[in-house]
Amino acid sequence: MNHKIINFPTFISWFRKSRRDFSRIPVLIWLNFLTIICLGLLSIYAEVRSKGQGIENLFSDPFEASVFYFGWLTSISEIMWCVAIAICGFTTALLPRADYRFRVFLSFSALLMALLYFDDRFRLTLILCTFFGAYRVVKTTVYLVYGSFLIIYARAFRQTIKKTPYVPLLIAFCLFAFSSAIDITPLGSRGIHAMLEDGTKLIGLINLTVYFWYICQRKIAHKIRA
Template sequence: MTTYKSVFWLNILSFLLVLALILYTKSFGPSAGVLFSPPIAPKAISIGLLTHTFQLLCAVPAIVCAFSFALLRTIQPRRKENVFILCSALVTGGFLLNEIFRIHIFLLVQAGVHKLITSFVFASVAVAYGFAFKRQIKSTPYMLLLSGMGLLFFAIAIDSLKLRGDGLPILLEGVPKLFSELNVALYFCYVCYGEVLRSLNRKVDSSVNY
């Protein structure tokens, strides 16, 4: 019964948020219908294929970490590692939102905020995250995470150079970016899987000892 109540209130809250967004768009935008406008269909399936693949990969860490945190909080709510998984979900979720809604482009166009500034903010968040959970990260296969971050920063550096051309410059940015998220997704899948297993084993051991 508790599950149904939670789902009911989640639906109510989501409906109210959607309603507020519709009213806001209708007041300040051309039409509330633009909220449900379908994305522009490409002329060929290959157009943007790897870009969409990158965006799908961006969703993996956020979803996996959020779901794992929900499990960990149920299994052993007081473990310190739970905070690490929660913050990982928030950081990767923020990166996902930026990639889907192109927040850095919106800030550049609407507010004149240069992409280097937003990149610096994202880098600062990543460094703060690394320092805050240095001990937890050291106990994981962190080379996967470091390689992913390194490839991402390389792609950002290439983008900032504004190289001319539609071939090599795009590949120099796109390929490292794609593999960066692949490595990051694999890293968090491995970490979350391990944390859930350890939490379950500790709970079983404590039950047996008790």
């Protein structure tokens, strides 16, 4: 009994602190709420439709017991996407409103990279290919759309980009274009195809991530010195 009496005020204070912390980050309240709702609906659907295996598949690790290195380089590429997006998003939140143009540049950079990342991570283009049944046509169309986005992005922020050491960004764009071209080009060797497509994309992501890390670090350091 005494143990409960001692711990009860501790729980109340913890609850109050949690409420204060969450009230300072309202977006986290909504994200938690929406996630719980979605998981609840999935659980109900799985129970009604006897789709428990499908739910398990959603949370399964992409691991092949006989090939322990299965998907390692793909996972590294996905991590690089996330790092670049996080750098841009975090720097945008740190910079003052006076740096409006640079903040807009970083925001659109993060949005564009997020679009490419979600396609890469969740295989959205492959899903469209399966749905429409025209593999090369769909992929070519999607890559042309992404290419148009990159051109619009480069033209819209060309003045901001010119003030930065933009060669790594240019290299990344060229390697992404090369990777996309290889993806729709039939090659006999699977190893060569993977190296030319995914290997060049990985190098492009390294250049992209380091570019945004460098310009964001310099921008924040300049603000601190000022």
